[in-house]
Amino acid sequence: MEGPLVRCVDVHKRFGRLEVLRGVSLDVARGEVVVLIGASGSGKTTLLRCINHLETVDRGRIYVDGELVGYREDHDGRVRADREPEVARKRAAIGMVFQRFNLFPHLTALGNVIVGPMHVKKMPRRRAEEVGQALLAKVGLGAKVNAYPGQLSGGQQQRVAIARALAMGPKLMLFDEPTSALDPELVGEVLEVMKSLAREGMTMIVVTHEMGFAREVADRVIFMDEGVILEEGTAEHFFQSPTHPRTQAFLSKIL
Amino acid sequence: MLPFLAFQFEADAVWEFLFNEQIVDGAWMTLKVAVISQVIGITLGVVFALMRLSKNPLFSGFANFYIWFIRGTPALIQLFFLKFGIPSMIGDPDIAREFTFFRAAIIAFGINEGAYMSEIVRAGILSVESGQMDAAKSVGMTYLQAMRRIVFPQAMRVMLPPTGNEFIAMLKNTSLASAIGLVELLRATRQIYARNFLIMELLVVASIWYLAMTTVFSILQAELERAMAVGERERPETLFSRVLAIIGGRRGI
Numbered sequence A: 001m002e003g004p005l006v007r008c009v010d011v012h013k014r015f016g017r018l019e020v021l022r023g024v025s026l027d028v029a030r031g032e033v034v035v036l037i038g039a040s041g042s043g044k045t046t047l048l049r050c051i052n053h054l055e056t057v058d059r060g061r062i063y064v065d066g067e068l069v070g071y072r073e074d075h076d077g078r079v080r081a082d083r084e085p086e087v088a089r090k091r092a093a094i095g096m097v098f099q100r101f102n103l104f105p106h107l108t109a110l111g112n113v114i115v116g117p118m119h120v121k122k123m124p125r126r127r128a129e130e131v132g133q134a135l136l137a138k139v140g141l142g143a144k145v146n147a148y149p150g151q152l153s154g155g156q157q158q159r160v161a162i163a164r165a166l167a168m169g170p171k172l173m174l175f176d177e178p179t180s181a182l183d184p185e186l187v188g189e190v191l192e193v194m195k196s197l198a199r200e201g202m203t204m205i206v207v208t209h210e211m212g213f214a215r216e217v218a219d220r221v222i223f224m225d226e227g228v229i230l231e232e233g234t235a236e237h238f239f240q241s242p243t244h245p246r247t248q249a250f251l252s253k254i255l
Numbered sequence B: 001m002l003p004f005l006a007f008q009f010e011a012d013a014v015w016e017f018l019f020n021e022q023i024v025d026g027a028w029m030t031l032k033v034a035v036i037s038q039v040i041g042i043t044l045g046v047v048f049a050l051m052r053l054s055k056n057p058l059f060s061g062f063a064n065f066y067i068w069f070i071r072g073t074p075a076l077i078q079l080f081f082l083k084f085g086i087p088s089m090i091g092d093p094d095i096a097r098e099f100t101f102f103r104a105a106i107i108a109f110g111i112n113e114g115a116y117m118s119e120i121v122r123a124g125i126l127s128v129e130s131g132q133m134d135a136a137k138s139v140g141m142t143y144l145q146a147m148r149r150i151v152f153p154q155a156m157r158v159m160l161p162p163t164g165n166e167f168i169a170m171l172k173n174t175s176l177a178s179a180i181g182l183v184e185l186l187r188a189t190r191q192i193y194a195r196n197f198l199i200m201e202l203l204v205v206a207s208i209w210y211l212a213m214t215t216v217f218s219i220l221q222a223e224l225e226r227a228m229a230v231g232e233r234e235r236p237e238t239l240f241s242r243v244l245a246i247i248g249g250r251r252g253i
């Protein structure tokens, strides 16, 4: 299909009286890697969660691959909440990696990776295990297939989480500060996996303050501030000539 | 001056009646009622816990009402409702006869237990981090799939100890059903001592049976807890794991 893979149109989201997203519009092309930066509380996590409908949207629309996520459009153009199996089907095509890994602690590394393919895609166990083993090998954990999350380092856990998301064959990957809960020496191994994904042409939206990563693989960097997109450009643009004073202030803190 | 005390206790009678057919049948009935009621209770507990957690006020309202009613009335009255109250309202004697002692007991105990189990299940579900549900949904699971595959297996670890307590209590509370005429362990005991007047001896016999059953289930519970601690760095030691460790000469896990 043509057109952008992700299209956010004037997205608004509030929690009680707090308006967290105040009209975010964003297109992400197929194969594009977008890095999202911004101060704590600016709404980065909320935007990612809205994209795969872990949060409802109050106003505006989000399309992934031409389809609304979590909603359907009636003939008269009205938007209604979608039925749960439909929501689940659309979510299955959107991988998400969380800041705190959120691995399933009662399942092994392989168990974490195959639980989606087996129970959502109804893939036979043998086949799912082959796929899972290949993915764990790909993220450098071929030897940790039978380890439980509690027996893995943070960097290893996050790589399992990436493999778990990839196992569903997603068209889009969302990363929410995937390295910020890691010890500094473990950050590199996770970023390497993400870089190789980017090189393979995966469409990615990555919330991170790793500007080195942004410079290397991001097609575009977006700066969010108080629920709106304030500035966007290449990583170089943000290093050399950020225009907005708030962007300058923010970058001076993280660089 | 102290009154003259003469104890009469025929220890041999304890041994003689321990495996008396009526007693063994009674103990079997007690076990059957307890296990079936507990299974019903756990099932209802899961259903009502999910209803209570539901955003739909109709569901949560109904669940709240059920829990409020069951916890606020004596189990004995609930038994009477099922054995005498409801059948008395039914005109058709054939249908009323279907309310046997056994059926009335398991339904009443099951419904009663469901109210307590729903609180245990709810606490178990709430003990699982919300990120687990998010992650399960992000791989495309529906709410119920995520509950079944991801949340419940983790909640079980929290639910198991109080559920074990509930079951031990259930084993003993089944004796209430003797009041509606069910011949379980206590009623069998009373039937025998009504004939031979060996009251104390037979009460000791019944107690031995209750203790045996509760002990076996306590051991089973500990084993189950150990089995569920999979993926943990420290697994709780149990009777069997210690014995195995001694036999095998190993230390730790």
Ligand SMILES: Nc1ncnc2c1ncn2[C@@H]1O[C@H](COP(=O)(O)OP(=O)(O)OP(=O)(O)O)[C@@H](O)[C@H]1O
Binding pocket: A015, A018, A020, A038, A039, A040, A041, A042, A043, A044, A045, A046, A047
């Ligand atoms: N479920 C929620 N209920 C109420 N408030 C929320 C909820 N989730 C987020 N918020 C609030 O919304 C605001 C934006 O949160 P969000 O997590 O999107 O920010 P963020 O840009 O990801 O920040 P950080 O860099 O700290 O992760 C914050 O003020 C947060 O407290």
Ligand SMILES: [Mg+2]
Binding pocket: A044, A045, A046, A176, A177
């Ligand atoms: Mg965040």
